[in-house]
Amino acid sequence: MSAIKPASVQRSTVAVRPRLMLTNTQFSILLLLPALLTLVFTVLYPLLRGIYLSFHSYSLVDLASGIQWVGLDNFKTLLSSSAYRSVWGTTLIFVAGSVGGQFLVGFMTALVLNQDLAQRNLFRGLLLMPWIVPTVVSALLWKWIFNQQYGIFNYVLHSLGIISSFKAWIGDPSLALFSVTLANIWKGFPFHMIVLLAALQTIPVDIVEAAIIDGATALQRFRYVVLPHLRYIIMIDLLISIIWTFQSFTTIWTMTEGGPVTATTTLAISIYRTAFQAFDIGMGAAIGTIWLVAMLIFSVLFVRLLGGTRVEL
């Protein structure tokens, strides 16, 4: 043992030899630099420039006028437009329906799979498949399933006597939002299942057993043992999926392009249509800026309300 000590002392004096010595903080910043520089170029600069553009009129159709300061005009136009308000309505229905549906199915499945079932891991793997399928593929697949004439959705519902005539699930403005949401629930529930199942497995067995011995019913165990234990992870899971579902573009664009008319035009679709189809860059940026501010406020309130204590990342 005594031989080791001098050796390590010797080595640490070697470390003092003149070479590039960074403090831990400098070393830490150096490690962060590649990620930060990339994100500054791909996220921070585009974000700031987007906010800047939202106060300007800039049309790619009318390049001669260039970028012109218009103050709050874009925002005033948006807030007084009923079309814009209905985009928000569509977005909120889509997000609430998707996240609500995904969470309920995912949580229920996690609770079921948390039991002692044979082949549990196989079931879990197979149930993850919808999440693995590329989004474009799942959107096209559901478009085929919802096909009015030859789609199996109509055929199955009709055979079961649930509907009396074949419906245009994609083509009918009153059904399209439902269809798109259903496809999105199918695609997204496994994520919630996997996250919540992992969290359920961290609940110590002895706590659950103690509750059983104390005569707690299954419902009481759920309410007083499981839910408090999962509160943090449920909060993170919901927050992430709400943010992601707001961003959801591919499923809707592939299935309906935001139509028929504007029945499935969410914020994500609306920005794309405004900026890249009507080439009204300033207005597209304004839609994004309001959305961003709304998301920031929502996230802070959400974490405050559900998180209680400080959030550790």
Added chain:
Amino acid sequence: MLSFTHRRRLVQWLSYLYVLVLLVLALFPIAWMVSSSIKPIEDLFVIPPQWIPQNPTLATLNSVIYGDYGRGSLFPRYFANSVIVTVGTTIFCLVVATLAAYSFSRYPFRASNGLMVGILSTQMFPQGMLLITLYLTFLALNLLNTYPALILANTTFAIPFAIWILKGFFDTVPREIEDAALIDGCGRLGVLTRVVLPMIAPGLVAAGVYTFLIAWDEYLFAATLTIKPEMRTLPPGIIQSFVGQFYLNWPNVMAASVLVTIPVTLLFIFFQKHLVQGLTAGAVKG
């Protein structure tokens, strides 16, 4: 009143029933896609539907890959583009995110927590809004229709999540091991590459597979930042080739869909354990 064991058995049967129904709902659409892709076109448009193909054929898959009516197919090109962009994104993000995650996990300084929150909150920035500037910038730099543009654009959502996953793994490595290596004269970077990285290999796989999946999936950026057909990746490529304004070539769409799904399915089969572990490592410690 049911006895305890009876009730337990009932719950178990109901559980199996639930799983069975959900398995059908989850997997049937995928089976239907495969079934639709190997039917001759006249068997596709029939009611009642043919659940199991009566005359299975690889003709549609062939025409997707090799083209038909004397026209070549761009599908192999899309596939190659997707592989290049996806692998490029994965390698780039993995390197950059590993360094950043290690910094957050092991050498936190005053601004670290704020930076981490900032990086994660980029997920809520509207992608369409970022895309406006990315498009204008790449246009000005003459980088539209190039792989670097697509790879850089993909980092916007891939880097933050990869950092989150990897930090979860770094946090599980006992500090004493690194201290010992440092005392033994290993430099800080050497500790990371030679001691810590091998220990979090499963985390690297998880973050890598996750990045691969989302890069393979990406549609919005790829559709906007590439205009030349031969530079498109699979998601916009398929839409471009087979989905017209008024006509949808369903047999080819289903066959192409199957081909796009095969690589990620294989990846998932091989790395399922890592992926599940990775998705939950960052989340569950709370």
